[in-house]
Amino acid sequence: MIRALGWVLRRDLLLAFRRRGDVVNALVFFVIVVSLFPLGVGPEASQLRNMAPGVLWVAALLACMLSLARLYAPDHQDGTLEQMLLAGEPLVVLVMGKVISHWLMSGLPLVLIAPLLGLQFDLPGDALAVLCVSLLIGTPVLSLIGAVGAALTLGVRGSGVLVALLVLPLYVPVLIFGAGSVGAVASGTGAEAHLMLLGGFLALSLVLAPWASAAALRIAME
Amino acid sequence: MLEARQLECTRGDRCLFTDLSFKLGRGQMLRVAGANGSGKTSLLRIMCGLVSPSAGELRWQGRPIRDEREEYSRNLVFIGHLNALKDDLTALENLQCAAALSGKPADVGRMLAALERFGVAHCAELPAKVLSQGQRRRVALARLALAPAAPLWILDEPFSALDVGAVVELELLLAAHLASDGMVVLTTHQEVQVVAHAILRVDLDLHTAALRAA
Amino acid sequence: MSKSGRFSWFYFSSPQSFYPLAGTLQPWFAALAVILCAVGLYISFFVAPTDAQQGESYRIIFIHVPAAWMSMFLYLVMGFWSGVGLVFNTRLSSMVATALAPTGALFTFIALWTGALWGKPTWGTWWVWDARLTSELILLFLYIGFMALQAAIDDQRRADKAGAVLALVGVINVPIIYFSVKWWSTLHQGASVSMTGAPTMAKTMLLGMLIMALGFWMYSIAATLARVRCVILERERHTDWVAAEIGAQT
Structure with missing residues (x-):
């Protein structure tokens, strides 16, 4: 089982490496969206500092959601997804492999570049650290929940907009506690509670989302 | 049965x-x-x-x-309408992934022999996207030569x-x-x-x- | 029909036998809904006392609160039937889930609208990011997502199953979203305003609200039964009994 997960991971990472452009594009999208906000609301430092956690998290949500189109759809088109369903390994394991590689390609880069963007918004050091930690715990949840949405909308017409409609409302708790943790540091109350809850969401979605996604994939292939 | x-x-x-x-x-x-x-x-x-x-x-x-x-x-080995080849992987890598996912990892020698049977061994290192329709079908079928153990x-x-x-x-x-x-x-x-x-x-x-x- | 109760459950789980049953029950629930709503509205507008702080405008909560209750309750019911449909592969349960969604969305919308109407005289603005209003808004998105997903999938069987998975994911998420939003709103604005109105609710107020809730409940059942009948006819249109049914009516 672990071997099968390893193979899916290896294959998807190799494919992502051959198509580096897609990964870079999602990252550039994130940077652009975040950079547009000061242009929209004005360059006043204190206001930007207040907005920064929300802006960064919303942009992360959108970037993650956009990259969901790459999770199953290409495999669905060329028939490799069909073969995965017939792999003789539990589908949940293979789904897990795909979700991990999706996070490594879409979530992790956001975590790494977020401090840089936080500096643009004049976030202090401790807030930057909490921002990174919250993204580190929160973005895997986005990939996990997103995998359910991507599987449900597989091969459906207008799936790009539909997946946003399905997934974004489910992202609300992650957004609240992700952005809230940074805000809590700024207001001096400490971010532990927020981060613990984010961790709880991660645990819950780790347990449930791969099953839901696997079930949705089987339904989609019928 | x-x-x-x-x-x-x-x-x-x-x-x-x-x-x-x-x-x-x-x-x-x-x-x-x-x-x-x-x-x-x-x-x-x-x-x-x-x-x-x-x-x-x-x-x-x-x-x-x-x-x-x-x-x-x-x-079971299933070969459908679609060849189940990733465009960005080489013929050999495609075969390797397919074999590994079906639980029967194969070594390079056997895979090359399987490709050879269908006359596409010379394409082994080419990405699947440059292959012709017929060549892609052959690479897909090479899975059969690789997996005689699966009965169906x-x-x-x-x-x-x-x-x-x-x-x-x-x-x-x-x-x-x-x-x-x-x-x-x-x-x-x-x-x-x-x-x-x-x-x-x-x-x-x-x-x-x-x-x-x- | 049957001798034992167990068998009759399965008897009515087939669309063909449920269709006439729904037709018989539907007018009764509709009548109950009309009566209960009329009584409830009478109590809310003429019997219940005027609120000392909010004046007459508070009376809108007689619609707002029951609608909010129903909107959340119907989502759970929808999730329940979706789960039954997924596990036991019964077509009728999936049809019920499909038929429930628009009514649930309607109540969510009513709750939002009346919330805004109540907010204007009370808070001085149409919209406040209050915990309840915000979670109602997200609930509306969940309903819309469910309906949009089912509408986008052509294959009926797949639409049922995909909708069911989404509804179940939603049911797990609804309480999480609700408590997240609640925590978020207390964090941001404190407990200065709250929708529950007067601290001690007069008995007549509670009574009016409960009767309204019952009326909405009956309405939901009546509307769902009517919609299920349409869904059954549409999906079974190639069967002989539907042809006979339609032939009998025209």
Whole structure:
């Protein structure tokens, strides 16, 4: 089982490496969206500092959601997804492999570049650290929940907009506690509670989302 | 042994076939015939366990396949309409991934030999996107040469896009598989010359015709 | 029909036998809904006392609160039938789930609208990011997502199953979203305003609210039954009994 997960991971990472452009594009999208906000609301430092956690998290949500189109759809088109369903390994394991590689390609880069963007918004050091930690715990949840949405909308017409409609409302708790943790540091109350809850969401979605996604994939292939 | 009991398949409002029963034993080949849109591909997908029939059931070694999906899948090689090749991977990498995912990792020598059988060994290091239709089909079929251990082969139009030489090679491979007690299910529009002691035939046109009469 | 109760459950789980049953029950529930709503509205507008702080405008909570209750309750019911449909592969349960969604969305919308109407005289603005209003808004998105997903999938069987998975994921998420939003709103604005109105609710107020809730409940059942009948006819249109049914009516 672990071997099968390893193979899916290896294959998807190799494919992502051959198509580096897609990964870079999602990252550039994130940077652009975040950079547009000061242009929209004005360059006043204190206001930007207040907005920064929300802006960064919303942009992360959108970037993650956009990259969901790459999770199953290409495999669905060329028939490799069909073969995965017939792999003789539990589908949940293979789904897990795909979700991990999706996070490594879409979530992790956001975590790494977020401090840089936080500096643009004049976030202090401790807030930057909490921002990174919250993204580190929160973005895997986005990939996990997103995998359910991507599987449900597989091969459906207008799936790009539909997946946003399905997934974004489910992202609300992650957004609240992700952005809230940074805000809590700024207001001096400490971010532990927020981060613990984010961790709880991660645990819950780790347990449930791969099953839901696997079930949705089987339904989609019928 | 694979046994179908009163299978029925509906797509949308349309009933494609109903009350379809057959038994496929060791060393036997089943050829599914029927006009376009008669449900050949649907039947094959049902036989793989990808789609559940709207009525009836399939049994593998006497047990319903939906009860032990993974176990059944390990006994099966399915080659569908789509070649299941990733454009960005080389032919060899594609073969390697397919073998690993089906639980039977293969070494490079055996994979090259399999590609060689279908005359595409020289393409082993090329990404699949530069290959022609026929070459892509050959790479997909090379999985068969790699996995003689899986007893049941389910092939959807395996001869499409192949030239004469490859057709002969595939026929030989099928005959060898049947001779070693394997089972083959396939759909095809052309006549197949495979030496086998039993070739069954299911004609889906007849099953829909019976339905219309009823 | 049958001798034992167990058998009759299965008897009515087939669309063909449920269709006439739904037709018989539907007018009764509709009548109950009309009566209960009329009584409830009478109590809310003429019997219940005027609120000392909010004046007459508070009376809108007689619609707002029951609508909010129903909107959340219907989502759970929808999730329940979706789960039943997924596990037991019964077509009728999936049809019920499909039929429930628009009614649930309607109540969510009513709750939002009346919330805004109540907010204007009370808070001085149409919209406040209050915990309840915000979670109602997200609930509306969930309903819309469910309906959009089912509408986008052509294959009926797949639409049922995909919708069911989404509804179940939603049911797990609804409480999480609700408590997240609640925590978020207390964090941001404190407990200065709250929708529950007067601290001690007069008995007549509670009574009016409960009767309204019952009326909405009956309405939901009546509307769902009517919609299920349409869904059954549409999906079974190629069967002989539907042809006979339609032939009998025309």
